[in-house]
Amino acid sequence: SQQGEEDPQALSIQEGENATMNCSYKTSINNLQWYRQNSGRGLVHLILIRSNEREKHSGRLRVTLDTSKKSSSLLITASRAADTASYFCATDATGAGANSKLTFGKGITLSVRP
Amino acid sequence: SQTIHQWPATLVQPVGSPLSLECTVEGTSNPNLYWYRQAAGRGLQLLFYSVGIGQISSEVPQNLSASRPQDRQFILSSKKLLLSDSGFYLCAWKGRANEKLFFGSGTQLSVL
Numbered sequence: 001s002q003q004g005e006e007d008p009q010a011l012s013i014q015e016g017e018n019a020t021m022n023c024s025y026k027t028s029i030n031n032l033q034w035y036r037q038n039s040g041r042g043l044v045h046l047i048l049i050r051s052n053e054r055e056k057h058s059g060r061l062r063v064t065l066d067t068s069k070k071s072s073s074l075l076i077t078a079s080r081a082a083d084t085a086s087y088f089c090a091t092d093a094t095g096a097g098a099n100s101k102l103t104f105g106k107g108i109t110l111s112v113r114p
Numbered sequence: 115s116q117t118i119h120q121w122p123a124t125l126v127q128p129v130g131s132p133l134s135l136e137c138t139v140e141g142t143s144n145p146n147l148y149w150y151r152q153a154a155g156r157g158l159q160l161l162f163y164s165v166g167i168g169q170i171s172s173e174v175p176q177n178l179s180a181s182r183p184q185d186r187q188f189i190l191s192s193k194k195l196l197l198s199d200s201g202f203y204l205c206a207w208k209g210r211a212n213e214k215l216f217f218g219s220g221t222q223l224s225v226l
Contacts, residue, residue: 043215043217
């Protein structure tokens with residue numbers, strides 16, 4: 001079963017606007033990660049936030065984590081048409097190690113209109 | 115640098131036929147290896163993962179099996195495909211000391 005649930009399922013914005021995507025999860029985690037998938041391709045890692053962190057930045061990406069609410073958000077600032085893709089949150093209960101495995105949500109489809 | 119190869123990119127198979135999808139990783143040793151399936155609108159479902167040669171963990175009961183005959187080779191198989199096996203199959207790897215996954219480009223399987 002899915003651990004992470006993203007919200008909204010689909011998001012359409014104008015180029016230059018900010019895109020905010022949310023993820024909720026159910027059980028304790030070691031870290032939470034966001035991935036991007038272009039249509040018909042594999043997923044690409046975007047950013048990781050650990051359970052003891054509240055906010056991280058990477059270029060135009062900002063991710064927050066609220067472990068008390070079991071939720072995370074991904075903000076993409078100044079969006080571009082090339083940001084059009086599906087975005088997934090994934091939770092890792094164990095972190096690095098032999099038995100580490102990620103559980104993915106259903107994903108958010110982001111469309112950025114030129 | 116590390117790379118992951120997954121093939122074929124697309125596959126159309128009749129119901130009842132066998133399946134073999136292969137994934138290989140280069141540039142690293144002793145990786146964790148994973149097979150995920152992505153059905154439309156359902157996100158990624160973890161099918162199998164492996165922490166070493168011959169070590170396979172199955173996450174869901176199904177018509178598929180996995181094998182790891184070599185350190186950097188992961189194979190997904192079926193003896194007889196079902197219609198419900200259709201989907202987008204993704205292989206991924208991660209290093210033991212890392213947390214993030216690196217994905218292959220996927221195989222779109224259509225069972226007709």
